[in-house]
Amino acid sequence: MEVKGRAPGKIILAGEHAVVHGAAAIAASIDLYTEVHLALRPSGQEDDLLEIDLKDMKLNLSWPCSQLKEVLGDCSGDTTLPRLCTSEKLDLLAGIVAEKKLPQENIQLSSGLCAFLFLYTSILGFKPGKAVVTSELPMGSGLGSSASFCVALSGALIALSEKLFLNANEKKIDLELVSKWAYEGERIIHGKPSGIDNTVSTFGNMIKFKKEVTKTNSITPVNSTTPLKMLITDTRVGRNTKSLVASVSERALRHPHAMSSIFDAINSISDELALLVESPAADQVAISEKEEKLMELMEMNQGLLQCIGVSHESIETVVRTTMKSKLVSKLTGAGGGGCVLTFVPTQLSAAVTENIISQIEECGFRCFTVEVGGSGLQVFSC
Numbered sequence: 001m002e003v004k005g006r007a008p009g010k011i012i013l014a015g016e017h018a019v020v021h022g023a024a025a026i027a028a029s030i031d032l033y034t035e036v037h038l039a040l041r042p043s044g045q046e047d048d049l050l051e052i053d054l055k056d057m058k059l060n061l062s063w064p065c066s067q068l069k070e071v072l073g074d075c076s077g078d079t080t081l082p083r084l085c086t087s088e089k090l091d092l093l094a095g096i097v098a099e100k101k102l103p104q105e106n107i108q109l110s111s112g113l114c115a116f117l118f119l120y121t122s123i124l125g126f127k128p129g130k131a132v133v134t135s136e137l138p139m140g141s142g143l144g145s146s147a148s149f150c151v152a153l154s155g156a157l158i159a160l161s162e163k164l165f166l167n168a169n170e171k172k173i174d175l176e177l178v179s180k181w182a183y184e185g186e187r188i189i190h191g192k193p194s195g196i197d198n199t200v201s202t203f204g205n206m207i208k209f210k211k212e213v214t215k216t217n218s219i220t221p222v223n224s225t226t227p228l229k230m231l232i233t234d235t236r237v238g239r240n241t242k243s244l245v246a247s248v249s250e251r252a253l254r255h256p257h258a259m260s261s262i263f264d265a266i267n268s269i270s271d272e273l274a275l276l277v278e279s280p281a282a283d284q285v286a287i288s289e290k291e292e293k294l295m296e297l298m299e300m301n302q303g304l305l306q307c308i309g310v311s312h313e314s315i316e317t318v319v320r321t322t323m324k325s326k327l328v329s330k331l332t333g334a335g336g337g338g339c340v341l342t343f344v345p346t347q348l349s350a351a352v353t354e355n356i357i358s359q360i361e362e363c364g365f366r367c368f369t370v371e372v373g374g375s376g377l378q379v380f381s382c
C-alpha cells in the first residue's frame, strides 16, 4: 500500500517571531515543495524494518520495528487526537537517532528524524514501511522546510492509516487533522512553534494567522487583489529556528515591556499589510501607491526584527544592497541568516531586476523568484 504527500514551503510577509507571542502574522505558500512517498511492507518477518531515505542528503536510515517497540513502548492511540511528544519520549527518540551517529554535516537532521519517528509510530504504530523524502526547499533557511516536511509526512501517514483501518481509499483527507499532527512534529523541531508554518503549508494560499491559547488559532484568508512578486535571496547562512525562537523569548523575559511594545507594533504592521494586500487598486497609479505602502510596512518590520535580535550581517547586506535601488528587503522565517525577501514592484524593469540580482549574487548569495500563494497539501495514491 503506497501514498505520496506533497506540501509547499512558505514565506512570511510580516509577523515572524512576534506571532509566537500572540501577534498577527501574514504568511503565504510558495511553489517549492517537499514530497514524502510512503510504502508499507508485509509485516510479521523477524527483520521488519522502518526505513527513511532522505534522497537529497543521500542518507538512508532504518530501525528494526522490534527495537522501536521495545524502546518506545505502546504508541497506539486515537489518530484523530494529535498528541504532544513528551520530553521523556523525545529523549528516547533522540537516543534512537543518536545511535545512527549522523555525519557532523547532517547533525541538524536529528530533530527531523525524531519528528519522523514520532509521527510514524503515533499514526501507524510499528508497522514496517519505507519513507522516501525529496525537497526543493533549502533546509534551515526560513522557507518552512520543517513544516513542509511535517505536513507532507503527516498527510501521507493519515492517508495510509485511513486506507488501512477505514478502507477509505478515496476519502477526502482531513486537513485540520494533518495540520495538527504536523504541528506536533514542528514542536519537536521548533520547540515553541506558533503553528503558522504548518497551517500555511497545509492550506496553501495567503493567510493572516494569530495564535490563540484558550481557543483554536485565528486563521483568516488574505485575498491579494494585485500580484505580489518577491525575489528571494538565500544567504546560505545556516541557522536553527528553535534556538532563534528561544533567544527572542529570553530577550522578552529580560525586557518584558519593551518587547511587548515591539510585538504590538508588529501586530499592527501585519493587520495593515493584510488590509493593504486586499485593497482594490484600479490603475497603475493606485498600484504603485499601494506597493509603496507595502514596502514601508516591510521596512518597518525588518527594523523591528533587528530590534529583537534575529537579523544577521548577511541579511543586512541584502537590505543595504537593495536599498541602493530604492527596494525594500526583510528576512523571512526565523532569520539569523537564511532567506531574505525583496519586494519587486510591478513597474521594475527586467533589466534593473537582473542588475540587482547580479549585485546580490556578487556577495556570494543565491537569488530566485517564487510564485506566492499556491496550493497547499496534496496527497496521491500510488
Ligand SMILES: Nc1ncnc2c1ncn2[C@@H]1O[C@H](COP(=O)(O)OP(=O)(O)OP(=O)(O)O)[C@@H](O)[C@H]1O
Pocket (backbone or CB within 6 Å): 034, 054, 108, 109, 110, 111, 112, 113, 133, 134, 135, 138, 139, 140, 141, 142, 143, 144, 145, 146, 147, 149, 189, 190, 197, 239, 240, 241, 242, 332, 333, 334, 335
Ligand atoms: N526534507 C527534510 N527531511 C528531513 N528533515 C527535514 C527536512 N526539511 C527540514 N527538516 C528538519 O527541519 C530542520 C530545519 O527546520 P528549521 O525550522 O530550523 O528551518 P526551516 O523550517 O527551513 O526555517 P523556518 O522554520 O524559519 O521557516 C532540519 O534541520 C531538519 O531537522
Ligand SMILES: C[C@@](O)(CCO)CC(=O)[O-]
Pocket (backbone or CB within 6 Å): 012, 015, 016, 017, 018, 019, 020, 142, 144, 190, 192, 193, 194, 195, 196, 197, 241, 245, 332, 333, 334
Ligand atoms: C520564527 C517563527 O515565527 C516562524 C518561522 O518560520 C516561528 C513560528 O512561528 O513557529
Ligand SMILES: [Mg+2]
Pocket (backbone or CB within 6 Å): 144, 145, 146, 147, 190, 197, 241
Ligand atoms: Mg521550520
